[in-house]
Amino acid sequence: MTAKIVPRRAILRTTGLLTAGLLLGAPAVPASATRRRTPDDAWAQLRQGNRRWVSGEVLHPHQDLARRAEVAEKQEPYATVVSCIDSRVPPEMVFDAGLGDLLTVRSAAQTIDPLVSGAIEYGPAELDVPLIVVLGHQRCGAVSAAAHALSEGERLPGSLQDIVKALRPAYKRAGGKVDKMIRLNTTGVVAELKANRLLARRIARGQLKIVGAYYSLDTGLVTRLV
Numbered sequence: 001m002t003a004k005i006v007p008r009r010a011i012l013r014t015t016g017l018l019t020a021g022l023l024l025g026a027p028a029v030p031a032s033a034t035r036r037r038t039p040d041d042a043w044a045q046l047r048q049g050n051r052r053w054v055s056g057e058v059l060h061p062h063q064d065l066a067r068r069a070e071v072a073e074k075q076e077p078y079a080t081v082v083s084c085i086d087s088r089v090p091p092e093m094v095f096d097a098g099l100g101d102l103l104t105v106r107s108a109a110q111t112i113d114p115l116v117s118g119a120i121e122y123g124p125a126e127l128d129v130p131l132i133v134v135l136g137h138q139r140c141g142a143v144s145a146a147a148h149a150l151s152e153g154e155r156l157p158g159s160l161q162d163i164v165k166a167l168r169p170a171y172k173r174a175g176g177k178v179d180k181m182i183r184l185n186t187t188g189v190v191a192e193l194k195a196n197r198l199l200a201r202r203i204a205r206g207q208l209k210i211v212g213a214y215y216s217l218d219t220g221l222v223t224r225l226v
């Protein structure tokens with residue numbers, strides 16, 4: 001029994017999705033799914049999903065047992081979304097995506113440090129992910145709290161002060177205006193990631209794009225900033 005299963009699994013791992021589908025008797029995988037996605041394809045797919053979310057006509061794709069089985073051994077996500085921890089901005093929901101579609105990296109006001117950058121590098125470097133989206137959002141509580149602390153000269157307790165520190169450049173450039181600060185922080189993180197050596201190499205080869213975007217809590221719409 002085991003002798004039969006093991007080689008078959010090994011074959012599935014090495015021969016890819018199309019062959020796996022044939023071996024399992026599953027419907028043939030459409031050509032679009034076997035072709036490697038470009039950065040622009042990935043962005044178009046996210047935009048389509050977001051339009052569905054805005055209109056309320058969501059498909060909830062890739063959220064069934066078949067998909068769970070399909071990606072159990074191997075993942076091929078098409079984008080990494082770097083977003084805030086805010087409970088109202090879950091990337092899979094706002095882009096109407098599902099299991100195995102997105103790598104999500106979340107931190108307060110999508111601020112980055114070396115550990116977070118490592119998590120962001122993982123997708124492009126190890127899984128050939130063609131797109132990174134840095135997603136700021138309307139009425140970001142972390143940005144508001146940092147703006148308040150900086151204007152009052154207050155020090156926040158514990159590691160919260162590190163978030164304030166990370167947001168100080170955007171605060172200065174925005175003159176303390178919260179919504180402007182949210183946008184400037186988002187584009188600032190994009191610029192930092194573009195300067196990352198590992199990511200810059202992939203951008204230069206056309207294998208990766210990094211997009212900055214803004215999410216409206218009111219409408220659900222994601223607007224590209226950069």
Ligand SMILES: [Zn+2]
Pocket residue numbers: 084085086108109137139140141142143
């Ligand atoms: Zn936030």
